[in-house]
Amino acid sequence: xxxxxxxxxxxxxxxxxxxxxxAFYGYPITPASELAxxxxxxxxxxxxxxxxxxxxxxxxxxxxxxxAAGVRAMTAxxxxxxxxxxxxxxxxxxxxxxxxxxxxxxxxxxLGNIAPExxxxxxxxxxxxxxxxxxxxxxxxxxxxxxxLTALAFDLADAYRNPVFVLADGAIGQMMEPVxxxxxxxxxxxxxxxxxxxxxxxxxxxxxIYLEPDNLEAHIRKLEAKYRRCEREEVRFEEYQxxxxxxVLMGYGITARILxxxxxQLRATGLRVGLLRPITLYxxxxxxxxxxxxxxxxxxxxxxxxxxxLDDVRLALNxxxxxxxxxxxGGNVPPAEEVARFVRRIARQYGVAVAEEELAHV
Amino acid sequence: xxxTHMATQIKPDRGMVEVNQEECKGCxxxxxxxxxxxLQLSTxxxxxxxxxxxxxxxxxxxCGLCFYACPEPGAITVYKRTLAEPVAA
Amino acid sequence: MSEFSVLQQKAESFYPNYxxxxxxxxxxxxxxxxxxxxxxxxxxxxxxxxxxxxRTILVNPVGCSVFGYYYFDVGNxxxxxxxxxxxxxxxxxxxxxxxxxxxxxxxxLAAIGTAEIxxxxxxxxxxxxxxxxxxxxxxxxxxxxxxxPVGAKSTTTPYGRSIFxxxxxxxxxxxxxxxxxxxxxxxxxxxxIKGILQAGKAIRRGLExxxxxxxxxxxxxxxxxxTIWKTTPQDAQKRIREELSKIYPVGVFRDLxxxxxxxxxxxxxxxLNELPALLELDAAHTFETPDRRPTxxxxxxxxxxxxxxxGVLMLGEVLAEAGLxxxxxxxxxxSYGPEMRxxxxxxxxxxxxxxxxxxxxxxxxxxxxxxxxxxxKFVHTVEPGGWVLYNADTLPPxxxxxxxxxxxxxFTKIADGIGDTRVGNIVMLGALMEAAHLxxxxxxxxxxxxxxxxxxxxxFDRKALVAGKLAARRIVQGVVQ
Ligand SMILES: Cc1ncc(C[n+]2csc(CCOP(=O)(O)OP(=O)(O)O)c2C)c(N)n1
Ligand code: SF4
Ligand code: SF4
Ligand code: SF4
Numbered sequence: 001x002x003x004x005x006x007x008x009x010x011x012x013x014x015x016x017x018x019x020x021x022x023a024f025y026g027y028p029i030t031p032a033s034e035l036a037x038x039x040x041x042x043x044x045x046x047x048x049x050x051x052x053x054x055x056x057x058x059x060x061x062x063x064x065x066x067x068a069a070g071v072r073a074m075t076a077x078x079x080x081x082x083x084x085x086x087x088x089x090x091x092x093x094x095x096x097x098x099x100x101x102x103x104x105x106x107x108x109x110x111l112g113n114i115a116p117e118x119x120x121x122x123x124x125x126x127x128x129x130x131x132x133x134x135x136x137x138x139x140x141x142x143x144x145x146x147x148x149l150t151a152l153a154f155d156l157a158d159a160y161r162n163p164v165f166v167l168a169d170g171a172i173g174q175m176m177e178p179v180x181x182x183x184x185x186x187x188x189x190x191x192x193x194x195x196x197x198x199x200x201x202x203x204x205x206x207x208x209i210y211l212e213p214d215n216l217e218a219h220i221r222k223l224e225a226k227y228r229r230c231e232r233e234e235v236r237f238e239e240y241q242x243x244x245x246x247x248v249l250m251g252y253g254i255t256a257r258i259l260x261x262x263x264x265q266l267r268a269t270g271l272r273v274g275l276l277r278p279i280t281l282y283x284x285x286x287x288x289x290x291x292x293x294x295x296x297x298x299x300x301x302x303x304x305x306x307x308x309x310l311d312d313v314r315l316a317l318n319x320x321x322x323x324x325x326x327x328x329x330g331g332n333v334p335p336a337e338e339v340a341r342f343v344r345r346i347a348r349q350y351g352v353a354v355a356e357e358e359l360a361h362v
Numbered sequence: 363x364x365x366t367h368m369a370t371q372i373k374p375d376r377g378m379v380e381v382n383q384e385e386c387k388g389c390x391x392x393x394x395x396x397x398x399x400x401l402q403l404s405t406x407x408x409x410x411x412x413x414x415x416x417x418x419x420x421x422x423x424x425c426g427l428c429f430y431a432c433p434e435p436g437a438i439t440v441y442k443r444t445l446a447e448p449v450a451a
Numbered sequence: 452m453s454e455f456s457v458l459q460q461k462a463e464s465f466y467p468n469y470x471x472x473x474x475x476x477x478x479x480x481x482x483x484x485x486x487x488x489x490x491x492x493x494x495x496x497x498x499x500x501x502x503x504x505x506r507t508i509l510v511n512p513v514g515c516s517v518f519g520y521y522y523f524d525v526g527n528x529x530x531x532x533x534x535x536x537x538x539x540x541x542x543x544x545x546x547x548x549x550x551x552x553x554x555x556x557x558x559x560l561a562a563i564g565t566a567e568i569x570x571x572x573x574x575x576x577x578x579x580x581x582x583x584x585x586x587x588x589x590x591x592x593x594x595x596x597x598x599x600p601v602g603a604k605s606t607t608t609p610y611g612r613s614i615f616x617x618x619x620x621x622x623x624x625x626x627x628x629x630x631x632x633x634x635x636x637x638x639x640x641x642x643x644i645k646g647i648l649q650a651g652k653a654i655r656r657g658l659e660x661x662x663x664x665x666x667x668x669x670x671x672x673x674x675x676x677x678t679i680w681k682t683t684p685q686d687a688q689k690r691i692r693e694e695l696s697k698i699y700p701v702g703v704f705r706d707l708x709x710x711x712x713x714x715x716x717x718x719x720x721x722x723l724n725e726l727p728a729l730l731e732l733d734a735a736h737t738f739e740t741p742d743r744r745p746t747x748x749x750x751x752x753x754x755x756x757x758x759x760x761x762g763v764l765m766l767g768e769v770l771a772e773a774g775l776x777x778x779x780x781x782x783x784x785x786s787y788g789p790e791m792r793x794x795x796x797x798x799x800x801x802x803x804x805x806x807x808x809x810x811x812x813x814x815x816x817x818x819x820x821x822x823x824x825x826x827x828k829f830v831h832t833v834e835p836g837g838w839v840l841y842n843a844d845t846l847p848p849x850x851x852x853x854x855x856x857x858x859x860x861x862f863t864k865i866a867d868g869i870g871d872t873r874v875g876n877i878v879m880l881g882a883l884m885e886a887a888h889l890x891x892x893x894x895x896x897x898x899x900x901x902x903x904x905x906x907x908x909x910x911f912d913r914k915a916l917v918a919g920k921l922a923a924r925r926i927v928q929g930v931v932q
Contacts, residue, residue: 002737005772005781014730025541031787045729047720049544053537054570061534061567065541068528069508069549073541091531114787175810176768176783178740178775181732185723195526195542197506197549205471205520207529212473260808335813378455382477389483389677389684395644410475412483429459430647433481433488435495435522436461444456 003178008146008168009034009076011179012102013042015147016074019154020186021100022048023073025062027055027081030114031170032104035076056081060088060101067097068206070194072154076102078170079112079120083128089163090129093223094208098157098191100150101135102166104173105304107331115331116170116254121308124165125281132220134227136164136234137281139252143177149279151182156234158189160226167281169304171254171333227283236279237288241267245274246352247343248292250313251302252278254333259302261336262343270354271347281309289316298350299323300343304333322350375400377424378441381415385437388412392428392438401428462495464504469521480518484684486641486674487516490583490650494552495523497655501662507550508542510535512564514556515589515676533564536571539578547717550579550661557584561597561621568623575632575666577714579657582623582669585676586695593679597621600698620698624671628704634666636705640673642691646701656708664713673699738901741778748804749779751889752812754829756797757821757842761863762876765902766819767798769880770889772898774802777890782810795825802889817887819879821863826850838887840879858886860922866915874915881919882926 006014013024013035024039026032036052043050049066053059059075066073077085082103092099105120107113122128125137136156138149146168153164195204210216238256241263242248251259256277266273276292278285293299299321301310307325314323326342328334379401381392386408392415393401400421403413415437424442432438461467469476481488498504508526511519512535520527526549530538535553543551553571560568560582571578587605588594594607598620602611624638635657639650650672657668673695675687682690727733753770757763767783774781784799799812816837820826826841827850833839835854842862862882863875877899884895895916903909 002732002734002739003775004732004737005768005775005783014732017730018726023541023545042730045721046726047718049541051540051544051574054566057534058537058567058570061530061537062541064530064534065510065528065538065543066545068538069542069545071545073545087531088534095529170787171784171811174785174787176771177807177810178738178781181727181730185726187723195508195528197508197526197546197551199505202505202524202526205527205529207520207527209517209529254811258809258811264808333811335811336809337813377458384477387478387483391484391684391688394685410478424458426459427644430489430492430651431644433483433485433492434479435465435488435492436467436477438459439457439461440459441455442458444454 003180005176006143006179007034007174007176008140008143009104009173010038011143011147012076012150012166013038014181015150016100016154017042017046017048018182018185019072019151020188021072021074021154022046022188023066023071024048024050024075025053025059025066025073026075027053027059027077029078029081031106031116031173032076032078032081032102034173035102035104056084057088060085060092063099064088064092064095064097067092067099068095068195070191070196072098072188074100074102076104078104078106079108082120082123086123086128089127089135090131090133091208092163093129093133093135094131095206096161096223097163097206098161099163100153100157100166101163102150102168105167105169107329113331114170116304116333117329117331118169118253118255118304119308119329120167121281121303121305124167125312133223134162134282136160136162136230136283137167138164139167139279139281140172141253141256141277143172143175144179146172147179147181158191160230162226167253169253231283234280235283235285235287237285238277238279239288240275240277242274242276242292244272245292245295246272246297247274247300247347248296248298249273249275249300249302249343250278250309251275252281252309255302255304258334258336258339262339265336265340266343271344271352273343278309284312284316286316289313290320293317293320296321297352298346300326300346302326302339302342305329374443375420375422376443377422378443379417379422379428380439380441381417382437382439383408383414385434386412386414387434388414389433390415391431391433395427395431398423462492462499464495464498464507464524465522466524472518472521479522481515482678484675484677484687485515486585486672486676487583489641489647490581490654490672490674491519491522493647493651493654494554494581496651497658498525500655501658503550503658503662506548507552508546510539510542510551510553512555512559513590514559514583516554516556516583517590519554533559533562534567535559536564536567536576536578536580540571540574540576543576543578550658552579552581552658554581555583556589557582557586557596557598558588561623569627572627572633572667572669573630575634577661577664577666579661580667580669581654581657582671583674584623584671584699585674587676587679589676589679600694622699624669624704627669632667633669633705634707634711635660635668637703638671638673638699638701640691640696640701641675642673642688642696646691660708665708665711666714671699673701738772738775740775745778745804749802750805751802751817752815753800753802753817753819754797754812754815755800755819755821756795756825756829759794759796761796761821762873763796763821764798766876766880767800769877769895769898769902770800770802772901773890773894776894776897779803779890780805780807782807784810797825817883817889819883821876821879823847838883840883840886842875842879856886858882858923858926860926862919862922865918865922869911869914869918871911874911877912877915878919878922881916882923884916885920885923
């Protein structure tokens, strides 16, 4: 199969267009600007719309308009821009509109810097907007997954009528890897509920207003049921050498790539270490964490933040196993050796033996 | 003599209005805009407690202005006489 | 009765009964005498007259008119406070045959939504905006609007609007008239029946413009709010005539409907089969990678470093492309951002026979240092037995190591000899290939052909590659180990 060496950010755009996305509204921000630039180049060629909006606020509401009119639409940004979009995300979820948002995370808070960080986890996975809603969050750890998960994001957005995030960090967004794109482009689809300015869709209404408390509660319960279904059916994760792992490491995005190297290094020294990489951050792989907790002694969470996904791991474990955390922030990305030192330390601390010693005991 | 008198009396109105009492909110804007004073606010109340507008029964010239002055989409329907002369009674 | 025919009746574009409303489904929720009701009727009438009910999309943001979808039997999109122009922009672009109406209050349009309206107008979005200026926040109970007159009291200006605290009333038509794009801007006033009829004409023209494929139209309507103004419907209209029309004079602020032709129609969309080529995913832009990986296991962890402008990232990219052509798994990770513009620049390239775990390289086995600071920064991270290529004739004493292979030469000077200093990076690449044989010559050439788009530059690069190889052949024998 032919492959293309391509940046993560550009891969998202090509994959989106192949997946039938025909509208991109966005505002430039490093390290996500290549998305807007690629969309500006390719969207018009594909017969779609690209528009650089006046702000991220406008962008997210342009998504609202495009999605309401039945078009697959996306935007992309990074921390500060995602913060501005939070209002619109609440409206999109409330009005049950499908769309895709790529967040290529950078350092925060405030202007922070443009280096890779994972500090948007809380605002994206937990939702920074008002009301009882969730966004579905996919976390690629390679450029191939940037492409694959973008296509999946559009399908999930439609299936659940909900905004879906592709949450990546500056490193995954900026790096190039070979990608095999989907073989057959997807035909732009028709949504029966959309307002398409046709006689058939004239009675359609897109709204997030439910004035009567009972009606709003019923709506919220409907959304809740949808999220429960999503939690049952859409959890995705990758396990790497977890079979006999006594220490289970967890991380996503670029961190998961580093953790794979850590697992390799430590396995070579006889430490039984494995990696559980959530691919969906919402829904979070709770059952996988709990299953591994039965055999593992200890969990180690590594993030480019001061600990955000950490909370979800703790909630999943609910005290069943100890959890230790290693985080770098501000744009620092730890090399595998640095993380390996952390893992060796916690392994010692909790009395996890290296395999040779165990063998000696037998 | 009587006949002549009758003819001026029933000089046919060019128009007629109907006020939907259920929809009217009694703002009186239609009353103000009607120069021939063919509309008035009822002394009675509709079930929301408004004094709804009502047609005086005669005098409408079919100008249609009350329709435009009224804020309610369907409170007023204006009719226009289609026949130039009334059929003799 | 048979002698009467209907002259004016409820518009077809209204639902006969307002089933979306919780109660009182045959009445609007507007207060008696409210301008919104009158304006809605004018809008519905115009939709009827133009025969566009089936293709109209009404966008209602918040304000007293938020429930427009109760009444209008057209496609409805309810949106957030102030954002209707953004929503309308995208809905219109998604459905170009539609007639999109953004119906906004003065708080909505002239306060929270100023950015959205200004930019939609400035882009000339072919939408119709009905801007209801009642000089107050109606829905939330009478707070200051940007359009509230100076001195006027509101619940948030209990002492009256002060020019020193809240500034002056905002003039929307006048402001938008300073832009080039809008086609039609008119202010009308619901102050008497004449004003109402004029408003009807203006609204109809605003829609007609869209039907005719022209650009942005906005109709500002000075509209009575008897409830918040605490006055009768009659006195409210009087205030429109006597006070608000003085601050906001009615009239046409822009009319280019006769001068501007229809906007160009969108080009036909390509077929799905044409898409991959349009996305540059055809054979000319991809590698048909060999099915089998090279048998001898390798894991090249390369760090390329120099200053911005030395072609650091490009050198890395050619290496990664060459690796891909050779059937290796590859990754390329740049340092990015301001660093790219000045200062130092580096990238991490990994070429391996196995799936690459971390693309981050902390222990390189190849360092390509294009300047001294880069050498100094990374030389001690190189794995023993690895390669260090350095862009100068001699190695600084503190960078010497005897457990790695050095290839030092002024690659940039060699490039100068070829005719362009900018191919120094490729000279270094040639030297690397000669010294360490990362991948085959054909694959490097294929990678160059892929990365370098101009034929002239490709020639330069090919020369540079050969020059680099010759240089390495000279040095490697003498210097290495
Ligand atoms: C983000 C946000 N802030 C505040 C509000 C509350 N709010 C609803 S309507 C409104 C003012 C509307 O005033 P205007 O646009 O003048 O319309 P009117 O009610 O006068 O017709 C406000 C502040 C909101 N819905 N959303
Ligand atoms: S149509 Fe004219 S004359 Fe007749 S009731 Fe209405 S305003 Fe009066
Ligand atoms: S204008 Fe309409 S709502 Fe007001 S009194 Fe007349 S009919 Fe009733
Ligand atoms: S508060 Fe004012 S604007 Fe709102 S419905 Fe009542 S009269 Fe109309």
